Amino acid sequence: MSAHMVKFYMRDTENLVIVVTPAIVSNYFKTSREASLFDFSLLVFDEFHHATKKHDYNWLIKRYVQALNGGDPELHDDSLPQMMGMTATIGIGRSKSPDSAREFILSQCAKFNLRAAPSQVSSLDGFLNLPAEEFIVVDKRLDRVSQFIEHNLMSAIEARILSKIENNERLRSSLLGDNKQLEFPETRTNQVYLQMVVATQTALVEISHIPDIQLDTQYCKVALEHLKGYYWCLYLDNLLTCKYAVKYLLQWKHEPHLKGVREIWDMFEGNLETIIQLQEFEDQQNSNVKVERLKMRLEQQLSHQEDSKVIIFVQMRIVAEYLATLLNSMSPKFKANKFISTGRSNWDTSMNAQQRIDIRAKFEGNRYNILVATSVLEEGIDIQACNMVVRYMYVKDMIAKIQSRGRARKVGATLLTILDDKLKEQERTNDVKEKFMYDALQEVRDMSPEVFSKEIYRHSLLMKTSDDEDEPWSTPEDPGEAVRVCCRLCNASLGLLADVRVFMEKHHPVLDASISDRVMVHRKPPKTMYDGITSIGFLLCSNRSQSENKNPCGARVGVLTQLTKEYKFAMWSIRGIVVSSDAFTMQPSEYKSIKERYIIKPLYIEDIDEAGQQFQFRER
Incomplete structure (x- = not known):
């Protein structure tokens, strides 16, 4: 449904309830001068924890609060629609202490101009079953395939990129400015490295039109695309087996844009046979401990309870596809399929909405007993038959943990997290933040009506002050013919x-x-x-x-x-x-x-x- 279709449905008296994404509703207000809050009698914000920063929930709430607090003198409380926010976890933003967590929750309450503290729906208590938590900590995988790619390919490409930039003064100054040098992070397997590669690519695109640097710019863009591909190859090698890392590399032959620089492409083709030989040796001699521990735990679960339904969360679509394929090859008990979002990249696998509906139906039936999913399954989908959730090297923030845990709905369910030492520290931080959130939420609920009302008023003033500070010119002027x-x-x-x-x-x-x-x-x-x-x-x-x-x-x-x-x-x-x-x-x-x-x-x-x-x- 598009924004202008909301206008059509609003005029149809048979449509008493409209279920849409927040972006469509906010665009309805932004694109039509006839749009009005009076068009609605109730606005329900599902998964309200998204109401932060520039999310469309925040835009709608700001419009509501402005109208309520004097934006239109003819409006009063009874004129505006009621608003209700629902979430399993309100979050605490970037809070690092119990006090700042309480302040964050109060600020969220102020967005709704609440007259009473947020309530917990007691009638849902019988449906909430917290799963038992298990952890498996594994060492980081280090094999000959990854070592060869890092030392023989990535380091050589980095050197060529740096040489191109240093030898073209106009390219260097346009890309980096004065007195700056491009430096690649020493560790090539963390997200800092990937972010640096992507940021440099973006900067090169912006200056690619400048004369005298176009050839060197194109060279560097293609070389950086190879570095990005090798990064994901190392990522797959660490999570799965060398076979799937090499499978990812073999797809490059179907990507014409990677062949744009002969020297870089020849480097890839010239080393591919060696990489394949190393892959065959590693997969025969050295299994991936992460994969083996996952296999053992799944076999244990299915032996104990044959009708188990397992959801495995991973970070990337291609990992979901490869891991589902790998599990199906490891045991006849495993009937796995991927559950992913629609992809945009040529390298990514994807799945449309109808395919996801079909896969979910087969999972709730008997066709599949394992879904390997990305974050698309974390929120808004209720699968009551699921009795085990696995977070496979997938540790994000505290909200993601609570949302993924909520997929394990069945009584006696298990939440298993497989992680390394680095992710273990992040998980500890998430646990601390979760305690901050629940303690702060209880503190807000225990406030007297008078104290709560004063706190909401204080935070509404803070919100207004923050908005004012974002506008250095109080009255923008008409540009006229002069600008x-x-x-x-x-x-x-x-x-x-x-x-x-x-x-x-x-x-x-x-x-x-x-x-x-x-x-x-x-x-x-x-x-x-x-x-x-x-x-x-x-x-x-x-x-x-x-x-x-x-x-x-x-x-x-x-x-x-x-x-x-x-x-x-x-x-x-x-x-x-x-x-x-x-x-x-x-x-x-x-x-x-x-x-x-x-x-x-x-x-x-x-x-x-x-x-x-x-x-x-x-x-x-």
């Missing part, structure tokens, strides 16, 4: 800021048909962005005045999007533009900084047809 949008590379004028609109708070279409005279379109395969908008091409600056050979600037300054099936609109890329007037030049890092200073008018669903007729982008 221009210019190319960040050559400073050529592209259009007026006054022609930019805001749609669904996140998108910024440009209502100026003439900008096609100042940009070129680089078409690309259509790609659906978030909120259903389709990206169909890049916009490149066509200014030639700064070039000696009169070639166009070519800097990427925006995206050509299809807002509806009928209309195409340009949207400026915040990293490709500057906002300029006679008095100053602003290099914004996000649209928020522009909105703090200048008024950007909204574009509503009701206006799109009219705007499209006049201002849609027309390709030359």
Whole structure:
């Protein structure tokens, strides 16, 4: 269901209850000037612990509280819908002490402007069965396959990337700035390494249009993609067997973008046979202790109770697929399948909603007795037959632990966690935070009505102060004809800021048909962005005045999007533009900084047809 369909269903008196995601409801308010809180009599927030930071729950709650606290003098308590939040774990945010945990819970209560402390539904007590907890601590796997990949491939690629950057001064300064060097972390098997690789890739994409560095930039992007692939190979080798790490590598032959640099690809192909030989030796001589301990515990569970239903949580979709396949090959008692979300990456396996429904039905029946799942199964799905949950090297935050534990619903169920020493420390932290949460929640429930009311009032003031501090300009001004949008590379004028609109708070279409005279379109395969908008091409600056050979600037300054099936609109890329007037030049890092200073008018669903007729982008 899309946001504009909410409007349709609201007008149909037969639809007394609408079940939608929070994003659809918030987009309904953001895209239609006719949307009103009066359209609803009750708003129920399931899994309310998500109401943090920029989640759509928070956006809806903020709109509600503003209306309740004087946003409209004609509104009063009886005019607005009732609100109810439900969660198994309210969380404590980043709290590190009992006092800060209590403050976090009170701040969540203030979002709802509660008149009484949050209650526990006693009628559900008979349905809540806490599973017995077990832990298996294992050592980190270190075998010849991983050692060979690290020392012979990853280190060599890192050296080549550093050499390319150091030998191209313009690339180095554009990527790193002055007096900085790129350094790879020494440990290649933790997330810090992966984050560094991905961040460098992103930075290279942003500067890939700059002349004189395009070849070296492309070289580094492909090389970093290989490093990222080797990282996941090490990850799979640690969790499963060498066979599946090599299976992952063999998929590379079907990925053309990995063959973009001959030198890097030859390095992979030249060492592949050695890796396969090492894999065969390791799998014959050295089994993975994690896998063996998991197998033993599952066999024990199924021998003790033949009709057991087991859910195994893992971190990645591809791990879920490989582990399900591995378990099926290890014992005829194991009837496993994956349960995962829809993937976006070409390397990832995926599963659509209907497939998940079918797999769940077969799990609740007799076709499968093991589901290997990602976090998609943690929340909102109730499988009462499950009597064992395994977190296989899968330790996240305290909320994830409580949610996954809640899948073990049957009386006498077990929660098994298989982890190494590093994850063991994180699990201890989660246990401490869980105690903080329950103690703080009980402290809030024990408050007298007078004390609780005062605390809610205090936190509502803190929320208001926090909102005010985020806005350094109290009154944004109209940009008028004086403020221009210019190319960040050559400073050529592209259009007026006054022609930019805001749609669904996140998108910024440009209502100026003439900008096609100042940009070129680089078409690309259509790609659906978030909120259903389709990206169909890049916009490149066509200014030639700064070039000696009169070639166009070519800097990427925006995206050509299809807002509806009928209309195409340009949207400026915040990293490709500057906002300029006679008095100053602003290099914004996000649209928020522009909105703090200048008024950007909204574009509503009701206006799109009219705007499209006049201002849609027309390709030359």
